[in-house]
Every structure is written in C-alpha cells, then in structure tokens.
Amino acid sequence: MMESAIVYDEIEYPAYSYPQIHPDRLATIARLHGMAPAPPDRCRLLELGCGCGSNLIPMALGLPESRFLGIDLASTQISKGRRQIARLGLANIRMDQLDIQDFSEDQGLFDYIVAHGLYSWVSETVQEKIFGIIEKCLSPEGVAYVSYNTLPGGHLRLMVREMLLYHCSRFDSARQKIEEARFFAELIAKSQIRPNSYGSLLQQERERVFCRHPHVLFHDELAECNSNVYFHQFMTQAAHHHLQFLSEADPRDVQPTANIEPSAVALLKKLGSETIAGQQYLDFFLGRRFRQTLLCHSSVAIDRTVTVDRITNLLVAANAKPTTSSLVDASDSEVLFSSVDSKDESASITTSHPLMKAVMVCLEDVWPLPISFQALWDAAHNLLLAWNPPKPFDSCNEWNCLAKMLFVCYQAGLVELHSWKPHLTSKPGKWPLASPFARLQSLEGDLITTLRHDQVQIHQAVNKKLLQLLDGTRDRSMILHDLQEAVLASQSPENGGPELNETAKRTGEMLDADLDRHLEDFGRLGLLVS
Known part of the structure; x- marks a missing residue:
C-alpha cells in the first residue's frame, strides 16, 4: 500500500467534488425508500480515500453542525487538505493519513460512509475491509456509498x-x-x-x-489494481456483511428503460420484486461499466413503493427552460422544458398541463434554491391566477398528480429532490459574499465547487479575480475599483501618460458594463452565500 501512496503523491488525482456523495443526496434517497436517515445538517460522515478533501471540505463548510472524517494514505493529499481546513477555520472536519487496513472501529458510528473511486483500485483484502468498516461503523439507519467498475461493459475497458x-x-x-x-x-x-x-x-x-x-487516466486505467465485477457479485459480497441494496446514487441509473426494447422491459417487469436480478439484467442490456451503489443494513425495512407523502415532504429544484416557441400559459398547447445543465436528452418533459407548466416556470425563477412542495404549489397557483386558466387546478387529485409527475421528472434527471436547503442566494445584495472555498479554489485552478456541491469551470482570470473580491467587505463600487486595479496591473502597459489613462478608462467602462451580469451569473451558479 505504501507504493500506492507514493504514486498518488507523485501524480495527484484531480480535486473533484461529487454531488451524488453529499449527505443531502443520500438522505433524500433513503427517505424516498421509507428510511429515517440522519438529517444532512446534523450528521457524521466518513470518507474512505478522501484525497485532498475536495469532496469533504465544502461539505464541512456548508454543514457546520455536522462532523466529517476523511482518511487517505497519500501524505501530500492529506497535507494539502489540512492546509485548506486551517485557512477556512473549520473545526468540524478531520483528515488523517491512514491505511484503510489500520482503520479502527472505535471511531464510533457514522450516519453516512462513502468510498468513491476506491473499491475497484485496491486488493481483495482491502475490499473486504471496506465492507467490514461499513458493517461495523454504519449507524442503524445509515447509508453507505460505494462506486466500482462493473461488467459486462467493463470488458471493453479491460481489453x-x-x-x-x-x-x-x-x-x-x-x-x-x-x-x-x-x-x-x-x-x-x-x-x-x-x-x-x-x-x-x-x-x-x-x-x-x-x-x-x-x-x-494514470490512476484508473494504468493502476496496478483495476477490478471489474458483476453487480450480483458485488451484492453477494455485501450480503456477507449483512448489507443490502438500497438504490443507485443517481436516480437516472435505477430504472433507465428509455433506450431498452419493449421485450427487454417486459423481462424486467416479470422479475418483479427480484431487485438484484432486475438490476443485473439492466446491466446486461445497457452494457453498464460503472455503478454508484447505495447500501444499508439488511435489518432495515426498505419500501420501494414511493408514496406521495414522501415526495411532498421534500424540497424541489430544477434549472429547466422552455425550448419551444410556444407561449407558456394556461392553454392546452404543449411546451418542451429541457434541463439547462444536462446533456442528456431524456432530461426534458413535454407538457400541456397548465399546472405543470406553471410549476416549471416557478422552479426556474427560484433556481438555484430548492423550494418546499407546499411553497411550490402556492407559487404555481398564484401564477395560474395571473394566466386566468379555464378551470382551477387545486384539488387533492391535482396535488397527488403533481407529486407523481415531479417524481417522474426526478427519475429522468430534470428535477431534483432535496432534504436540505443550502445557505446560498441568487441575488448579490449590497455586500456580495462568495463561498470561501470557491474563492480559495480560484487561486489554484479553474474547477470551482459551488454551494450546491457541484462543480463549474471558471477560466478567465478577470472572473476569478472578481470571485476572490467577493468577501463580503466590498460594495459594488469598491468591487469595481479593485477589479479595475487588478486588471490594469496585469496588463502592465509599457507606456504611461495618455495611453495609460485611455486604457484605464476603457477597462473601467467594460468592467462596469459587465459587472452586474457576472454577479448574477455567480448567483445562478450557486456561488453566493446568503
């Protein structure tokens, strides 16, 4: 294992954050299946193979009442993470340089245990240890996340x-x-x-x-270990540790039947309650090569029939816009709403239902914040009143139908469901404040973690500098002045006098014209703290 640590010290794995690992995602899926998981803002989370903490640190920043522990064997990665933790002044997170084999079960119970990009790249002995840690250290209603390479799709990669x-x-x-x-x-x-x-x-x-x-490429494809397993083999190993299949971390991966022939779908339906077999056949049909599986204790009673109440007790979010030229109103004309972020064509819905059209408009208006189902219902009906529909859509049946339609959109990746609302705002305010971790990241590269725990790329130096200036101590005029000074300093004109004055004037005018747009863009990306 020490050789592996040296390799990771020499060639650092890129610093990514993963929304599918956030306790909000894990809690939401657990609640949809009838579990009672710990709330994301008051939980304990353990990450095995945490790298430099690019996943853990923004969680700790956004969830100050939760506690986080990360372990990794690579000393340079742990040292980098500890420096960032110190700069951010976080007291609810610890990162230890430790071999997984030496992890002690006396660390207590964790509500969430995650191991991303680890299982397939370690020996069988370490794989067993991962399952052992989950079995012994996961709380009774806890959720574990394990990602791994799968067959049959993995055969092509292995070749x-x-x-x-x-x-x-x-x-x-x-x-x-x-x-x-x-x-x-x-x-x-x-x-x-x-x-x-x-x-x-x-x-x-x-x-x-x-x-x-x-x-x-180096750490995944050229690694010493790169094991691929069939889903049923993985679940057999999990069962030996009294763990069961809960779901996949991406809801689109659970029943992705859109591109499967009807005869294959019919076979899946025949399997009925044989969940493991059904998922394995899906992998056969799709040639799946990677899974992000959620596990819980086998003693937990999972209810896979998602009820309306479970949906309506969650928060809803969507960044979708109408892509047709039709006017979005209370008429029965069809409107196509597509996700702004997703490249997946299935992340869209065509609807003629006035209530559903109003809901999608309201969700886009409040993005990037999630909204309660009740608040969404009220906002949509207020909008419908302005549209003057031919009939009201406020019956109990409409409430249930809306919940079911939103769940279908959730499974397609168009709508998000949440258990927790991040502390962010889409409006810059008088003293704009950007995420401290995002400001820190902008000093080191282009990949920035938002307060929603997804990532965006900011390439231009002027936009990075703007992000760094949003520390809550500057109003618009001060931001503009300091940004202009920074841009002029970076240009370093050789000639002074009139040429320099003209450059400063043009720079100031351009920055002034674009500043509000960039601040609004940061808000829509989920980078501004409320």
Missing part, C-alpha cells in the same frame, strides 16, 4: 487497458506512461484500414481515453 499496460511497461516514469498510453490509444484506434466492428470499439475507447484528465 484496452491490457494493451495500454503492455505498451507502457516499456517506460519507467509516470509521465512517460501517461504520454505513451494516449499515443498508443490513438495508434490502435487508427490501425484498421477497413472499417469493422473491432475498429469501431477501439475508436470509442480512444475517445474515452482522450476525454479523461491525464492523471485520472
């Missing part, structure tokens, strides 16, 4: 991985291996003179290799 490993074995340094892996993936993808099925597969794998961050 290319074996070729890359053979080629890269000729080179010594990690950076050489990365360069040669990309070179050889390109070479084998172009090696077929005449089009054939093998060449098509290699082309697809070549695209996947080149889409990945070079350091991710």
Whole structure:
C-alpha cells in the first residue's frame, strides 16, 4: 500500500467534488425508500480515500453542525487538505493519513460512509475491509456509498487497458506512461484500414481515453489494481456483511428503460420484486461499466413503493427552460422544458398541463434554491391566477398528480429532490459574499465547487479575480475599483501618460458594463452565500 501512496503523491488525482456523495443526496434517497436517515445538517460522515478533501471540505463548510472524517494514505493529499481546513477555520472536519487496513472501529458510528473511486483500485483484502468498516461503523439507519467498475461493459475497458499496460511497461516514469498510453490509444484506434466492428470499439475507447484528465487516466486505467465485477457479485459480497441494496446514487441509473426494447422491459417487469436480478439484467442490456451503489443494513425495512407523502415532504429544484416557441400559459398547447445543465436528452418533459407548466416556470425563477412542495404549489397557483386558466387546478387529485409527475421528472434527471436547503442566494445584495472555498479554489485552478456541491469551470482570470473580491467587505463600487486595479496591473502597459489613462478608462467602462451580469451569473451558479 505504501507504493500506492507514493504514486498518488507523485501524480495527484484531480480535486473533484461529487454531488451524488453529499449527505443531502443520500438522505433524500433513503427517505424516498421509507428510511429515517440522519438529517444532512446534523450528521457524521466518513470518507474512505478522501484525497485532498475536495469532496469533504465544502461539505464541512456548508454543514457546520455536522462532523466529517476523511482518511487517505497519500501524505501530500492529506497535507494539502489540512492546509485548506486551517485557512477556512473549520473545526468540524478531520483528515488523517491512514491505511484503510489500520482503520479502527472505535471511531464510533457514522450516519453516512462513502468510498468513491476506491473499491475497484485496491486488493481483495482491502475490499473486504471496506465492507467490514461499513458493517461495523454504519449507524442503524445509515447509508453507505460505494462506486466500482462493473461488467459486462467493463470488458471493453479491460481489453484496452491490457494493451495500454503492455505498451507502457516499456517506460519507467509516470509521465512517460501517461504520454505513451494516449499515443498508443490513438495508434490502435487508427490501425484498421477497413472499417469493422473491432475498429469501431477501439475508436470509442480512444475517445474515452482522450476525454479523461491525464492523471485520472494514470490512476484508473494504468493502476496496478483495476477490478471489474458483476453487480450480483458485488451484492453477494455485501450480503456477507449483512448489507443490502438500497438504490443507485443517481436516480437516472435505477430504472433507465428509455433506450431498452419493449421485450427487454417486459423481462424486467416479470422479475418483479427480484431487485438484484432486475438490476443485473439492466446491466446486461445497457452494457453498464460503472455503478454508484447505495447500501444499508439488511435489518432495515426498505419500501420501494414511493408514496406521495414522501415526495411532498421534500424540497424541489430544477434549472429547466422552455425550448419551444410556444407561449407558456394556461392553454392546452404543449411546451418542451429541457434541463439547462444536462446533456442528456431524456432530461426534458413535454407538457400541456397548465399546472405543470406553471410549476416549471416557478422552479426556474427560484433556481438555484430548492423550494418546499407546499411553497411550490402556492407559487404555481398564484401564477395560474395571473394566466386566468379555464378551470382551477387545486384539488387533492391535482396535488397527488403533481407529486407523481415531479417524481417522474426526478427519475429522468430534470428535477431534483432535496432534504436540505443550502445557505446560498441568487441575488448579490449590497455586500456580495462568495463561498470561501470557491474563492480559495480560484487561486489554484479553474474547477470551482459551488454551494450546491457541484462543480463549474471558471477560466478567465478577470472572473476569478472578481470571485476572490467577493468577501463580503466590498460594495459594488469598491468591487469595481479593485477589479479595475487588478486588471490594469496585469496588463502592465509599457507606456504611461495618455495611453495609460485611455486604457484605464476603457477597462473601467467594460468592467462596469459587465459587472452586474457576472454577479448574477455567480448567483445562478450557486456561488453566493446568503
């Protein structure tokens, strides 16, 4: 294991945060299945293989009453995380440099245990230890998250991985291996003179290799360990530790039947309550190669029939806009709403129902904040009154139908359901304040974690500087002045006099014209603290 730590110290894994690991996501899915999980803002969470804390630290910042523990073997990653924790002044998080095999069960119980990007890249002995920690340290109504590579889709990845490993074995340094892996993936993808099925597969794998961050390619594809298992094998191992399948962390992955032939869907329906078998057949049909599975104790009574009450007791959010030219009103004309963020075409809904149209408009208005079902119901009906519908939509039946429609949209990835509301605002206010962690990240790179625990990229230096200035001590005029000073300093004109004055004037005018738009953009991205 020490060799692995040295490799991660030499080639750092990119610092990502994952919304599907946030306790809000885990609690929401558990509540939909009839469980009583700990509230996200008052919980204990353990992350195995936490890296530099890019996932844990923003959680700790946004959930000050919760407690977080992360362990990782790589010393440079842990040191980096500890420095950030100190700069942010966080007292509810601890990061330990520790081999998972040495983790002690006397750390107490955790409401949530997560292991992302770990299981498939460690030995079978460590895999057993991961399950052992979950079995012994997960609270009675707790939820565990484990991601892993799966078969049958993983066979294609393994085929290319074996070729890359053979080629890269000729080179010594990690950076050489990365360069040669990309070179050889390109070479084998172009090696077929005449089009054939093998060449098509290699082309697809070549695209996947080149889409990945070079350091991710090194740690994932070229790693010493990279095990792939069938879902039923993974769940057999989980069952040995008295754990059961709860769901997948992404609701779109639970019943993704949109692209499956009716005959295959019919087979899935025949399986009925055979949950493990049904999920395994889905993997066969879809060629799934990666899973993000949620587990709970086998003693928990899971109810997979989602009731209206469970839906209406959650918060709702959606960033979707109408994509048709039709006027959004109380008429029976169809309107297509599509997700602004998702590239998945299934993350859309076409509806002619006046209430559903009003709901989607109201959700877009309050984005990025989630809203209670009752508040959403009230806002939608206020909007309907302005539209002057031919009849009211306020019956108990409409309430139930709306809940069911929103749940369908949730399963498609168009609508989000939440158990917790982040402390953010879409309005900059007089003294704009951006997330302290986002400001810190902007000093180091382009990838920024929002208060919603997703990530956005901010490339331009002027936008990063603007984000850094939003510390709550400056009003608009002060922000504009300091931003202008920073931009002029970075330009470093060689000539003074009139030329410098003209440059300063033009710069000030451009920044003034764009400032409000950029502040609003930061608000819509979920970067501004309420």
